[in-house]
Amino acid sequence: MLGSIYGLIGLGITMVFSVTGLMNFAHGDFMAIAMYLCLALYTRFNLDPYISMLLVIPLLFVMGLLVYHFLFQRMIDAELLMVIQMTLGMVFIIESTLQILFTADYVNVPNFAYGSRFIMGPFVMSGSYLVTFLIGSSVGVALYWMLQYTDLGRQIRAIAQNREAAMLMGIQTHRVQMIVFAMGIALLGLSGSLTTSIITLQPYMGLDFTLFAFIVFVMGGVGNFLGTLVAGFVLGVAEALGALFIGGHMGGLVPYGLFVLILIVRPQGIMGAR
Amino acid sequence: MLLSVEKITAGYGTVAIIKDISLEVNKGEWVVVIGGNGAGKSTLFRVISGLMKPKTGKVLLDGYDLTALPSHAIVELGVIQVPEGRLIFPRMNVKENLLLGGRNTRAKPHIASTLEKVYHLFPKLKERETQEGGTLSGGEQQMLAIGRGLMALPRVLMLDEPSLGLAPIMVAEIFKTLHMLNQEGMTILLVEQNVVMSLKSSQRGYVIENGQIALSGNSQDLIQDERTKRAYLGT
Numbered sequence: 001m002l003g004s005i006y007g008l009i010g011l012g013i014t015m016v017f018s019v020t021g022l023m024n025f026a027h028g029d030f031m032a033i034a035m036y037l038c039l040a041l042y043t044r045f046n047l048d049p050y051i052s053m054l055l056v057i058p059l060l061f062v063m064g065l066l067v068y069h070f071l072f073q074r075m076i077d078a079e080l081l082m083v084i085q086m087t088l089g090m091v092f093i094i095e096s097t098l099q100i101l102f103t104a105d106y107v108n109v110p111n112f113a114y115g116s117r118f119i120m121g122p123f124v125m126s127g128s129y130l131v132t133f134l135i136g137s138s139v140g141v142a143l144y145w146m147l148q149y150t151d152l153g154r155q156i157r158a159i160a161q162n163r164e165a166a167m168l169m170g171i172q173t174h175r176v177q178m179i180v181f182a183m184g185i186a187l188l189g190l191s192g193s194l195t196t197s198i199i200t201l202q203p204y205m206g207l208d209f210t211l212f213a214f215i216v217f218v219m220g221g222v223g224n225f226l227g228t229l230v231a232g233f234v235l236g237v238a239e240a241l242g243a244l245f246i247g248g249h250m251g252g253l254v255p256y257g258l259f260v261l262i263l264i265v266r267p268q269g270i271m272g273a274r
Numbered sequence: 275m276l277l278s279v280e281k282i283t284a285g286y287g288t289v290a291i292i293k294d295i296s297l298e299v300n301k302g303e304w305v306v307v308i309g310g311n312g313a314g315k316s317t318l319f320r321v322i323s324g325l326m327k328p329k330t331g332k333v334l335l336d337g338y339d340l341t342a343l344p345s346h347a348i349v350e351l352g353v354i355q356v357p358e359g360r361l362i363f364p365r366m367n368v369k370e371n372l373l374l375g376g377r378n379t380r381a382k383p384h385i386a387s388t389l390e391k392v393y394h395l396f397p398k399l400k401e402r403e404t405q406e407g408g409t410l411s412g413g414e415q416q417m418l419a420i421g422r423g424l425m426a427l428p429r430v431l432m433l434d435e436p437s438l439g440l441a442p443i444m445v446a447e448i449f450k451t452l453h454m455l456n457q458e459g460m461t462i463l464l465v466e467q468n469v470v471m472s473l474k475s476s477q478r479g480y481v482i483e484n485g486q487i488a489l490s491g492n493s494q495d496l497i498q499d500e501r502t503k504r505a506y507l508g509t
Binding site for chain 1: 323325344345346349350354355357361362363364365366370373374375377378422426
């Protein structure tokens with residue numbers, strides 16, 4: 001059921017990579033920031049994460065704009081290793097800051113759907129999983145629609161397919177790159193707010209999200225938007241089935257095993273071109 | 275004059291690829307820049323479109339200085355380039371490619387009628403409307419690139435080697451279309467290696483050698499000129 005969230009996190013990475021060529025190893029840490037923001041709003045003001053989402057998403061968007069403008073934009077023509085260095089540095093800064101502010105305790109932030117249960121045939125599902133799935137997948141579909149059928153979407157795809165030609169069309173590439181980056185971060189605001197009751201918060205979880213996002217990114221076929229969403233969904237299902245039928249550590253290995261298997265059978269990814 | 279390039283020197287690092295190049299294009303005129311491989315023709319175009327900043331010199335449109343402007347602002351002003359190698363968007367269909375051409379603020383209000391005109395000019399594109407750009411033949415891709423340029427309602431249409439890699443019959447068709455556009459008043463700046471054809475169809479020409487203007491004048495005179503003949507026509 002978390003598949004739609006993996007899809008969204010991965011789509012952020014895919015969009016940013018295809019228009020800027022940047023790899024952000026601190027990507028998942030912004031989701032951690034979003035989740036801790038929900039925690040802070042919950043403890044201070046008793047706000048339900050589903051409501052603080054309305055604050056967290058725009059906040060993360062602005063954060064994305066600023067981080068892009070002051071850090072990433074300067075790296076756009078730099079060596080890939082420089083970008084990895086910088087973003088790994090950001091990982092340590094963000095994770096340590098979160099630990100200083102919130103301690104390393106494991107916490108969950110409940111939301112109003114958390115206690116409710118839905119029974120579907122033999123399966124019992126928590127309400128927050130259902131809400132996460134519904135919102136996550138509708139946003140995924142909406143984003144895909146935006147990329148295919150709106151002017152902004154066409155601009156994004158144009159830059160991804162040929163940056164120089166996009167410039168000759170009069171597309172303001174710098175502006176679009178900045179918006180896309182901020183959108184990727186804002187998606188983490190959404191994903192983070194939706195999952196505070198499902199995923200236990202701890203300051204060092206960001207890199208795990210990033211790892212999963214990279215798997216989704218590669219598995220979907222590098223740079224393929226639809227493929228990324230599908231890959232996220234497949235990984236989510238694999239994870240859930242692994243936990244259900246195998247369980248424990250072995251169950252947790254299922255999505256990674258599937259990733260390796262898919263790469264062996266289809267090295268270009270689920271929907272990637274050769 | 276509509277477009278003028280004044281003493282442009284540009285290159286990469288300390289190497290100057292074009293040196294002290296000046297040229298002019300009047301409204302409604304068809305001007306050709308000819309020169310061999312590596313003569314600096316594409317560099318000149320990159321400078322005019324703002325993809326590359328010159329070390330010295332200016333580019334003026336109607337006397338207005340474009341040199342410091344970003345590429346999108348130059349497109350807004352109507353200086354439109356159809357790049358070498360066509361550079362169409364391979365995973366977008368023909369219509370999407372064309373719509374992207376007509377995004378600037380001058381062209382946008384007329385986008386539907388311009389699209390009709392482009393389809394009228396290139397009926398093949400209408401037939402292939404929903405086909406991905408990357409699946410078209412070379413000639414069709416060139417038509418698409420020109421059509422995409424026309425969607426921007428250019429005041430100056432710049433074309434970088436549109437005949438490159440095309441069959442002679444396709445080249446003739448492209449030149450016929452350009453001739454028609456020029457007859458209707460389109461200002462054209464063409465860069466070509468296809469010397470005879472481009473001199474025959476244009477009004478004025480410049481010959482670039484090693485990044486500098488070696489010769490310039492009326493196209494008919496240039497065809498007759500011994501130096502052009504020696505350099506390009508193999509006599």
